[in-house]
Amino acid sequence: MKRFAKWGLTMPATIAVVVALVIPVLLTIATTFGEPKGAFSTYTAFFNSGFRTNILYRTLRIALITTAISLVIGFLTAYVIARMPGRLKSIAIIAAVFPLLTGVVVRSFAWLIILGKNGIVNDTLMSLGIISEPLSMLYTEGSVIVAMVYLFVPLMILTLTGVLEGVPREVVEASTSLGATPIATFFQVILPLAVPGLIVGAVLVFTGSFTSYATPQLLGGEQMMMMGTLLYQRAMVTFDWVGASTIAAIMVVITIAVVTIMSRMARRLNPMAV
Amino acid sequence: MTVSLTIENLSAHYGSTPVLKDLSISVAAGELVSLLGSSGCGKTTTLRIVAGFLEPTSGRVRLGDRDLTTLPAHARDIGLVFQNYALFPHLTVMENVAFGLKQRGIAKPDRAKRAGSMLDRVGLSHLADRLPSALSGGQKQRVALARALVIEPPLLMFDEPLSNLDAKLRVDMRVEIRQLQKANGTTSLYVTHDQEEAFSISDRVAIMNAGRIMQLDTPEVLYRKPANAFVASFVGFENLVPMKVVSRDGATVTAEAAGGARLSFSQDVFGAIKDDFVLATRADGLVARQSGEGIPATLGTRTYLGRAYQYKCVTVAGEITANGALSEPYDPGTSAVLVPVPEQCCILDPEA
Amino acid sequence: MTTRIHPVLGAFAALVFLFLLAPLVIIVGASLSDTSYLTFPPQGLTLRWFANIFEISAFRNTAITSFQVAILGTALSLLMGIPAAYALNRYRVELPKWLSTLFVLPILVPEIVFGFSLLKSITIGFGLPVYPSLILGHALLVLPYSVRVVGASLAAFDFSVEEAAISLGCPPLKTFLTVVLPNIRAGVIAAFILAFITSINDVSISVFLTGPGISTLPIQILAHMEQFFDPTIASVSVLLMLVTVGVMAIVEATLGLTFLTK
Numbered sequence: 020m021k022r023f024a025k026w027g028l029t030m031p032a033t034i035a036v037v038v039a040l041v042i043p044v045l046l047t048i049a050t051t052f053g054e055p056k057g058a059f060s061t062y063t064a065f066f067n068s069g070f071r072t073n074i075l076y077r078t079l080r081i082a083l084i085t086t087a088i089s090l091v092i093g094f095l096t097a098y099v100i101a102r103m104p105g106r107l108k109s110i111a112i113i114a115a116v117f118p119l120l121t122g123v124v125v126r127s128f129a130w131l132i133i134l135g136k137n138g139i140v141n142d143t144l145m146s147l148g149i150i151s152e153p154l155s156m157l158y159t160e161g162s163v164i165v166a167m168v169y170l171f172v173p174l175m176i177l178t179l180t181g182v183l184e185g186v187p188r189e190v191v192e193a194s195t196s197l198g199a200t201p202i203a204t205f206f207q208v209i210l211p212l213a214v215p216g217l218i219v220g221a222v223l224v225f226t227g228s229f230t231s232y233a234t235p236q237l238l239g240g241e242q243m244m245m246m247g248t249l250l251y252q253r254a255m256v257t258f259d260w261v262g263a264s265t266i267a268a269i270m271v272v273i274t275i276a277v278v279t280i281m282s283r284m285a286r287r288l289n290p291m292a293v
Numbered sequence: 294m295t296v297s298l299t300i301e302n303l304s305a306h307y308g309s310t311p312v313l314k315d316l317s318i319s320v321a322a323g324e325l326v327s328l329l330g331s332s333g334c335g336k337t338t339t340l341r342i343v344a345g346f347l348e349p350t351s352g353r354v355r356l357g358d359r360d361l362t363t364l365p366a367h368a369r370d371i372g373l374v375f376q377n378y379a380l381f382p383h384l385t386v387m388e389n390v391a392f393g394l395k396q397r398g399i400a401k402p403d404r405a406k407r408a409g410s411m412l413d414r415v416g417l418s419h420l421a422d423r424l425p426s427a428l429s430g431g432q433k434q435r436v437a438l439a440r441a442l443v444i445e446p447p448l449l450m451f452d453e454p455l456s457n458l459d460a461k462l463r464v465d466m467r468v469e470i471r472q473l474q475k476a477n478g479t480t481s482l483y484v485t486h487d488q489e490e491a492f493s494i495s496d497r498v499a500i501m502n503a504g505r506i507m508q509l510d511t512p513e514v515l516y517r518k519p520a521n522a523f524v525a526s527f528v529g530f531e532n533l534v535p536m537k538v539v540s541r542d543g544a545t546v547t548a549e550a551a552g553g554a555r556l557s558f559s560q561d562v563f564g565a566i567k568d569d570f571v572l573a574t575r576a577d578g579l580v581a582r583q584s585g586e587g588i589p590a591t592l593g594t595r596t597y598l599g600r601a602y603q604y605k606c607v608t609v610a611g612e613i614t615a616n617g618a619l620s621e622p623y624d625p626g627t628s629a630v631l632v633p634v635p636e637q638c639c640i641l642d643p644e645a
Numbered sequence: 646m647t648t649r650i651h652p653v654l655g656a657f658a659a660l661v662f663l664f665l666l667a668p669l670v671i672i673v674g675a676s677l678s679d680t681s682y683l684t685f686p687p688q689g690l691t692l693r694w695f696a697n698i699f700e701i702s703a704f705r706n707t708a709i710t711s712f713q714v715a716i717l718g719t720a721l722s723l724l725m726g727i728p729a730a731y732a733l734n735r736y737r738v739e740l741p742k743w744l745s746t747l748f749v750l751p752i753l754v755p756e757i758v759f760g761f762s763l764l765k766s767i768t769i770g771f772g773l774p775v776y777p778s779l780i781l782g783h784a785l786l787v788l789p790y791s792v793r794v795v796g797a798s799l800a801a802f803d804f805s806v807e808e809a810a811i812s813l814g815c816p817p818l819k820t821f822l823t824v825v826l827p828n829i830r831a832g833v834i835a836a837f838i839l840a841f842i843t844s845i846n847d848v849s850i851s852v853f854l855t856g857p858g859i860s861t862l863p864i865q866i867l868a869h870m871e872q873f874f875d876p877t878i879a880s881v882s883v884l885l886m887l888v889t890v891g892v893m894a895i896v897e898a899t900l901g902l903t904f905l906t907k
Binding site: 025036037040046099102117135274 | 650654655657658661662664665666668669671672675682683684685724725726728729731732733735736739740744747748750751753754755756757758759761762763764765766767770781782784785788792817842845846848849852853863866867870874878879882885886889890892893
C-alpha cells in the first residue's frame with residue numbers, strides 16, 4: 020500500500036516530464052549527431068560560421084553584462100529595502116513584484132515606445148536641441164541590454180531582499196559592537212553572508228537572459244540576433260531543424276553547466292549550511 | 294583600566310509608547326550589575342541604548358569620563374554577548390574571536406596570539422578552525438564570550454546570554470562568566486529575566502518594571518528586605534496583606550487587616566510604622582497554629598515540603614499561603630490562626 | 646529601530662523604482678493617446694484603442710485561448726504536482742533525490758529548447774494536435790511551481806496530524822482532502838497564481854505551438870506589432886497589466902502580499 024503510494028503519487032508527474040520533456044529534448048540533441056557528414060559535423064559547421072559564433076558570443080556577452088548590472092542594481096536596492104521600516108518595505112516589494120508579474124512582451128514593448136525613432140528619449144533630446152536627427156537606439160546591443168536589465172532587476176531585488184533579511188540583525192550588531200565601521204561590517208560580514216544568494220540570483224538572471232526569446236526578438240531584431248531568436252529562425256523560418264537542434268544542444272549544455280557549477284559553488288560558500 | 298558606567302535620566306519611546314522612564318543607574322568600576330525583569334520591562338532597551346543600537350529620547354550614558362550618548366555604536370568599545378550568540382557564520386572560531394582585534398588594526402601575528410590565548414582561557418583552542426555551525430550551544434556561547442573579552446573592553450554587556458542553554462550548562466556557564474569577569478575586573482551590565490541567575494552572578498541587581506527601576510541593591514537585601522510590594526512579590530513574598538494601625542502603645546503597634554484580624558508589631562524590630570502599611574511574607578513568615586495572636590483562617594490543601602507543610606488558607610483578609618509544623622499535620626477545613634514570624638516579615642508602604 | 650540609509654543610497658533606490666515603474670506608466674499613457682502611432686505623453690485622450698481590441702477578432706480569440714490554456718495547463722500541473730509534492734515530503738527519505746530534480750527540469754532546460762523539442766517530437770513526431778500540445782507544454786512549464794511551492798507548504802505541515810486522522814478512522818483519500826489540503830491551502834493558491842501568470846505571459850513555448858486558428862495573446866501581440874505599431878498594442882498591454890493587478894488583489898485578499906517575498 021505504502022509502496023504503491025510513494026511511487027504511484029509521483030508517477031503522473033514523472034511520466035509527463037520524462038515523455039514530454041526529457042525524451043523530446045534528448046531526441047533533439049541526439050539528432051545533431053546523426054548527420055551523414057559525421058557525428059560532430061553540425062557543431063563544426065556552427066563553430067566555423069562567423070555569423071553563428073558571433074551570435075553565440077553576443078548572447079554570452081549580453082547575458083553577462085545583464086547579469087553584472089542586475090547584480091549591482093539589485094543588491095544595492097535590496098540593501099535599502101531590507102533596511103526600510105515595515106510599511107515602506109511592503110510598498111517597495113509590491114513595486115518590485117508588479118513588473119515581475121507583468122509579461123515579458125508587455126515589458127519589452129515599453130522600451131519600444133521609449134527608445135523608438137519617435138520615442139520619448141528622441142523626442143526629449145530633440146526638443147532640448149541636443150540632437151537634430153533622431154538616434155537609432157533600437158536594434159542595438161544596448162537596447163537589448165537595457166530591456167533585459169529591466170526584465171531581471173525585479174527578480175534580483177526580490178531574491179536578494181530575502182537573502183539580506185536572512186542575515187540576522189544580531190550578527191550585524193555584534194560586528195558593530197566589536198568596533199567595525201558600517202563599511203567594514205558591509206564588506207566583512209554582510210557581503211560574505213550574501214554571496215550564496217548573489218550566486219543564485221546571478222544564475223537566474225544569466226540563464227534567463229542567455230535563453231531569452233521575446234526581448235531580443237522585439238528590441239534586437241534581425242540585426243542583433245541572440246541564440247533564442249536564431250533557434251526560432253532556423254526552426255520556423257528556414258526549417259533547418261538540424262541547425263536549430265544544434266543551437267538547442269549548445270544552449271542546454273551551457274545552461275546546465277552554468278547552473279551546476281554555480282549552485283555547487285553557492286553550496287560550498289554557504290556558511291549556514293551544515 | 295576599570296571605569297564606571299553611569300546612566301542618567303534615560304527616557305526612551307517606541308513610537309509614542311514610553312519604554313523607559315527617567316532611568317538612572319550607576320555601575321561601579323569592576324562591578325557586575327544585573328537588570329532583572331519580565332519581558333517588556335525595558336531591560337533590553339536599556340542595554341541597546343548603552344550599546345548604541347537605539348537612541349534615547351533623553352538622558353545620558355557615560356563610561357568613565359567618556360560621554361557615549363552620541364557616539365556611533367562601533368566607536369563605543371563595549372564587549373557584547375548576545376542571547377543567540379550572534380557568531381559570524383562565515384568565519385572560523387579563531388576568526389570570530391580575532392574580528393574585534395582586526396577592526397582595531399592589530400597586526401595579524403599579534404591578533405592570532407591574543408585570540409589564541411583567549412580561546413585557551415575558555416578551553417576551546419582545539420576548535421579554533423571550526424565554523425560556528427559545528428559547535429554546540431555551550432561552545433558557541435564560550436566563543437561569543439571570548440570574542441567580547443579579547444578586545445579588553447572597559448564595559449561588558451550580556452543580553453540573556455544563557456537562556457538558550459540547558460539547565461545544567463546554564464549553571465556552569467554562569468560560574469565561568471563570573472570568574473572571567475572578576476579576573477579581568479571588567480565593569481559589567483547583565484540583562485536577564487531569571488531571578489536565580491541574576492542573584493547568583495551579580496554584585497547588585499536592579500529589578501525593573503514598566504521602564505522603571507523598582508529597587509537596586511545586593512541580592513541579599515533584595516531577598517530579605519524588598520522595598521515595595523512589586524519587588525516583594527517578584528522575589529517570592531506570596532502574601533501581601535494591607536493593614537491599618539488601630540492603636541499605638543510605646544514601641545508596640547496594633548493593626549487590623551480587612552475583616553478585623555488584629556496583629557501587633559514592635560517598632561524596635563520593624564522601625565517606625567506608618568498608619569497604613571502592607572504586611573509582606575513568604576509562606577514561612579506565617580505559621581498555622583491552633584492558638585496565638587494571628588489571622589483566623591480555614592486551612593485548605595496541605596502540601597508536604599520536606600521542612601514543613603504548606604497550606605492554602607482562606608481568611609477574612611483573603612487567600613494566604615502559610616506553613617505549619619511537621620509535628621502537627623492539619624486536615625483541610627481545620628480552623629487555625631496564622632501567626633506571623635517577625636524576622637520573616639516585611640512592612641512596606643502601600644502602592645502609590 | 647531601523648538602521649539609517651545613506652541618502653545617496655536612498656536616492657539610488659528611488660531611481661531604481663522609477664526605472665521599474667515608469668515604463669509601465671508610459672504604456673498606460675500611450676494607450677490613451679488620440680494618435681494613430683504610439684507616443685508618450687499622450688496627445689489627446691481617447692479610449693478608442695481599447696474599443697479597437699474588441700473589433701479585432703484575433704485578439705478576442707487568442708485571449709480566450711490564452712485563458713483556457715492557462716487554466717487547463719495550471720489545473721493539469723496541480724493535478725500532477727500536488728500528489729508528487731505530497732509523496733516527496735511524506736516519503737522524503739525513501740524516494741531518490743533525482744526525483745525532485747526531475748520536477749524542476751522545466752525550469753532548468755531553456756524554455757525555447759523545450760518548446761522546439763515539444764513541437765518536433767510530440768506535435769509533429771507523435772501527431773498530438775496543436776491545442777493539447779499547447780496545454781501539455783504549459784502544464785509542464787509550470788509544474789515546478791506546483792511541486793516546489795506546494796512542497797514548501799507541505800514541508801511545514803506536521804504529518805502526525807494526518808496519522809491522527811487516520812487513527813480516528815478517516816480513510817486516506819478523505820484524510821488528504823479534509824485534513825492535509827486545508828492546511829496547505831496557501832501553497833496551492835500561490836502555486837496556482839504563479840503558474841497562471843507564467844502561463845498566460847508565456848512566449849517561448851507558445852511561439853512554436855501556434856497553428857492555423859490557434860494562437861495565444863502574447864504571440865498575437867508580437868504578430869500585430871510586426872504590421873501595426875499603433876496604440877492598440879498599448880491598450881492590450883494595459884489589459885494584461887489589469888490581469889496582474891487582479892491577481893495581486895487575489896493574493897492580497899487570500900494570503901497577504903508579503904507572501905510573495907518568501
